[in-house]
Amino acid sequence: xxxxxxxxxxxxxxxxxxxxxxxxxxxxxxxxxxxxxxxxxxxxxxxxxxxxxxxxxxxxxxxxxxxxxxxxxxxxxxxxxxxxxxxxxxxxxxxxxxxxxxxxxxxxxxxxxxxxxxxxxxxxxxxxxxxxxxxxxxxxxxxxxxxxxxxxxxxxxxxxxxxxxxxxxxxxxxxxxxxxxxxxxxxxxxxxxxxxxxxxxxxxxxxxxxxxxxxxxxxxxxxxxxxxxxxxxxxxxxxxxxxxxxxxxxxxxxxxxxxxxxxxxxxxxxxxxxxxxxxxxxxxxxxxxxxxxxxxxxxxxxxxxxxxxxxxxxxxxxxxxxxxxxxxxxxxxxxxxxxxxxxxxxxxxxxxxxxxxxxxxxxxxxxxxxxxxxxxxxxxxxxxxxxxxxxxxxxxxxxxxxxxxxxxxxxxxxxxxxxxxxxxxxxxxxxxxxxxxxxxxxxxxxxxxxxxxxxxxxxxxxxxxxxxxxxxxxxxxxxxxxxxxxxxxxxxxxxxxxxxxxxxxxxxxxxxxxxxxxxxxxxxxxxxxxxxxxxxxxxxxxxxxxxxxxxxxxxxxxxxxxxxxxxxxxxxxxxxxxxxxxxxxxxxxxxxxxxx
Amino acid sequence: xxxxxxxxxxxxxxxxxxxxxxxxxxxxxxxxxxxxxxxxxxxxxxxxxxxxxxxxxxxxxxxxxxxxxxxxxxxxxxxxxxxxxxxxxxxxxxxxxxxxxxxxxxxxxxxxxxxxxxxxxxxxxxxxxxxxxxxxxxxxxxxxxxxxxxxxxxxxxxxxxxxxxxxxxxxxxxxxxxxxxxxxxxxxxxxxxxxxxxxxxxxxxxxxxxxxxxxxxxxxxxxxxxxxxxxxxxxxxxxxxxxxxxxxxxxxxxxxxxxxxxxxxxxxxxxxxxxxxxxxxxxxxxxxxxxxxxxxxxxxx
Numbered sequence: 001x002x003x004x005x006x007x008x009x010x011x012x013x014x015x016x017x018x019x020x021x022x023x024x025x026x027x028x029x030x031x032x033x034x035x036x037x038x039x040x041x042x043x044x045x046x047x048x049x050x051x052x053x054x055x056x057x058x059x060x061x062x063x064x065x066x067x068x069x070x071x072x073x074x075x076x077x078x079x080x081x082x083x084x085x086x087x088x089x090x091x092x093x094x095x096x097x098x099x100x101x102x103x104x105x106x107x108x109x110x111x112x113x114x115x116x117x118x119x120x121x122x123x124x125x126x127x128x129x130x131x132x133x134x135x136x137x138x139x140x141x142x143x144x145x146x147x148x149x150x151x152x153x154x155x156x157x158x159x160x161x162x163x164x165x166x167x168x169x170x171x172x173x174x175x176x177x178x179x180x181x182x183x184x185x186x187x188x189x190x191x192x193x194x195x196x197x198x199x200x201x202x203x204x205x206x207x208x209x210x211x212x213x214x215x216x217x218x219x220x221x222x223x224x225x226x227x228x229x230x231x232x233x234x235x236x237x238x239x240x241x242x243x244x245x246x247x248x249x250x251x252x253x254x255x256x257x258x259x260x261x262x263x264x265x266x267x268x269x270x271x272x273x274x275x276x277x278x279x280x281x282x283x284x285x286x287x288x289x290x291x292x293x294x295x296x297x298x299x300x301x302x303x304x305x306x307x308x309x310x311x312x313x314x315x316x317x318x319x320x321x322x323x324x325x326x327x328x329x330x331x332x333x334x335x336x337x338x339x340x341x342x343x344x345x346x347x348x349x350x351x352x353x354x355x356x357x358x359x360x361x362x363x364x365x366x367x368x369x370x371x372x373x374x375x376x377x378x379x380x381x382x383x384x385x386x387x388x389x390x391x392x393x394x395x396x397x398x399x400x401x402x403x404x405x406x407x408x409x410x411x412x413x414x415x416x417x418x419x420x421x422x423x424x425x426x427x428x429x430x431x432x433x434x435x436x437x438x439x440x441x442x443x444x445x446x447x448x449x450x451x452x453x454x455x456x457x458x459x460x461x462x463x464x465x466x467x468x469x470x471x472x473x474x475x476x477x478x479x480x481x482x483x484x485x486x487x488x489x490x491x492x493x494x495x496x497x498x499x500x501x502x503x504x505x506x507x508x509x510x511x512x513x514x515x516x517x518x519x520x521x522x523x524x525x526x527x528x529x530x531x532x533x534x535x536x537x538x539x540x541x542x543x544x545x546x547x548x549x550x551x552x553x554x555x556x557x558x559x560x561x562x563x564x565x566x567x568x569x570x571x572x573x574x575x576x577x578x579x580x581x582x583x584x585x586x587x588x589x590x591x592x593x594x595x596x
Numbered sequence: 597x598x599x600x601x602x603x604x605x606x607x608x609x610x611x612x613x614x615x616x617x618x619x620x621x622x623x624x625x626x627x628x629x630x631x632x633x634x635x636x637x638x639x640x641x642x643x644x645x646x647x648x649x650x651x652x653x654x655x656x657x658x659x660x661x662x663x664x665x666x667x668x669x670x671x672x673x674x675x676x677x678x679x680x681x682x683x684x685x686x687x688x689x690x691x692x693x694x695x696x697x698x699x700x701x702x703x704x705x706x707x708x709x710x711x712x713x714x715x716x717x718x719x720x721x722x723x724x725x726x727x728x729x730x731x732x733x734x735x736x737x738x739x740x741x742x743x744x745x746x747x748x749x750x751x752x753x754x755x756x757x758x759x760x761x762x763x764x765x766x767x768x769x770x771x772x773x774x775x776x777x778x779x780x781x782x783x784x785x786x787x788x789x790x791x792x793x794x795x796x797x798x799x800x801x802x803x804x805x806x807x808x809x810x811x812x813x814x815x816x817x818x819x820x821x822x823x824x825x826x827x828x829x830x831x832x833x834x835x836x837x838x839x840x841x842x843x844x845x846x847x848x849x850x851x852x853x854x855x856x857x858x859x860x861x862x863x864x865x866x867x868x869x870x871x872x873x874x875x876x877x878x879x880x881x882x883x884x885x886x887x888x889x890x891x892x893x894x895x896x897x
Binding site for chain 1: 597601605608609611612694696697698699700703705706708709710712713714715716717718745746748750751752754755756757758759760762777781785787801802805809812813816817821823824825828830834837838840841842844845848861864865867868871872873875876877878879880881882883884885886
């Protein structure tokens, strides 16, 4: 609306009335030129469309009428309302992991968009989450978000999702800082804790009307981090830097005047907690199924183990070849097909005159001796007993192929799912699994957007060594929206490395029964020096006996327990954000007569 | 907007854009789009460029629009796709889409009619074309030209509420009529100038528009503006907070350059807050038109 086309009138000292008059010139022009005139039918439809989409009140959430497939949980709605009506669109959403911060942000964004208060939106997230955000906004909210790929998109697209690292780099930086954003959303906002970082300074320069900062861990190390975060949102909310130190801080991680601080925080931050019973997760039942390999399979495993140990000693510790050696050991626990493929590849890469070729060939001969697959037979029996939808996870493509074939022979309808498939194919496979197949054989669990809540049985045909990947597998079915208890079956072959891994994950880390969302935080702390997976490789290759392995596993278990203990203690101490959702929830419980 | 209203709206749209209905059940409608609707809805601008440049015969798309997914066989619609355009393609059959309020397809129809239903010029005509009373046959019927404007009034601060006012003004007498759109809805209107018509026009469009705006202003003034007072006090509070914070920052900085940077940032934060909270009322026009109506339009009604 150019000023020339607007007539403004004062209603009172703080309120102006603006008439857009661009229509008048256009109507006059059409009258002079005797047309062209629009159709009466369209005219009437346009009027009705305006009536249907009229925002009748300041308060009532409009977005709910438009979200036909999404049913937000009570705490998510409560959070959206509070951000819209009390925090006026500037807030830190600090729910614990798994409570749906993205849904809350989506509700708020959608509401503003419907009301015509937000058009231009920038969403900054870690690179790995860009597509997930785009998809969620598209599918759950009908918000036309795009992933930033080309430079022109900053200006031309209304809702842009990009990674912080891209946005803060030239030439993007300049463009972004010259725009005005109706809404700025930052996911994983705890990365803005330090005001000397380029991230912080960049974000602080972005011009924004409304702003949502999403983080599951608003205070990690230092009270000052929280202060900095709030300064991005509402400078001065906790007073100046000095006042804040004097009023609220005792030590680095220790607040004082907690009630006053909580009161101030509750004006800008909402933190819903799992322990408040906001979300009922169903139970997990874990069953380990130990298998005894057939004599032929055991012979193969032993031969491979000898081969691996021998090669490790003669390799002099070259990490690349070591990894592929341990992989052989893991593969042989999964299926002969998996190990066969790797052996063949290894054979091809070995120089023709090397004696290793002969060794590999002997192993291949041992594979030929194997007639049946003990694990597959056990999995088959399980699938029949379950008699319901089941996902079988494996790490290996060859095992996946084998299982698909095997299931087909046994007349069980199964579909494949793997990382290399494009989005459309993945969606199609999920639909087939929902509609027609009993079994999905999947090699990938990490990919976003795989929600299989209609299924509640998982068979881990083999286990990843990274606990997060195991958790991701389970997370595909054990998540918001799962109404039944989830049953997890781990197949492990006795007397192999697999037995040790299952033992570590199940007994020592106890990961199958952990609170959702806790595992990633604890692992992050524990793995600051070295990843768990790497530690495992080392233990296995350097061990000269089973006892050595056991001791190594015990060590890992211990350091995990320590990390968990310190994490849990911190959780107890942490100043909480919002009271609103919690109070509402308590009231609801009291009303129901259940009591806390 | 319930599903009944959605279905009615969509059917009126298809009808108005000359689409051909192939199959209709209470739960869904299969429609062959007209070129006009295809261009507006299907996002195939390259295809239409090609057709127009080469003169190739145009093949418009056929769609199945589902209004009651529960009544459909389950594998025919996707239960997971809520609001985005969710199209299910099955080879050999038209793509199926569930249409609900808030879905993108309906939003496209809204936008199309908004764009293409902005300005009209229409004449009232007899219900039946010929058998007018004999005595009027020779004398021409007196018409009055009305300017009809559908206004949208937005009351906005960090939140927003809207009202719609449909006003009409007689260009000859200056009489203003409320709920004018519903009066027009009851009339039989045609874009063609009927025979034996003589038009009388008094005031200019400018003048008429100004009078309508004054009427609207009168109505708006009579409203309760506490929301604006509240917003204004929030605005003042927010400004005070930011001013306080940056006063502290400025004090702590000795470096001239850093000070300037802080000052600039202070200014930015102030502008953001104004932008966010400043109460204002914005009036825009949904659509408008000139309607030539018989003089007895309002007499005896």
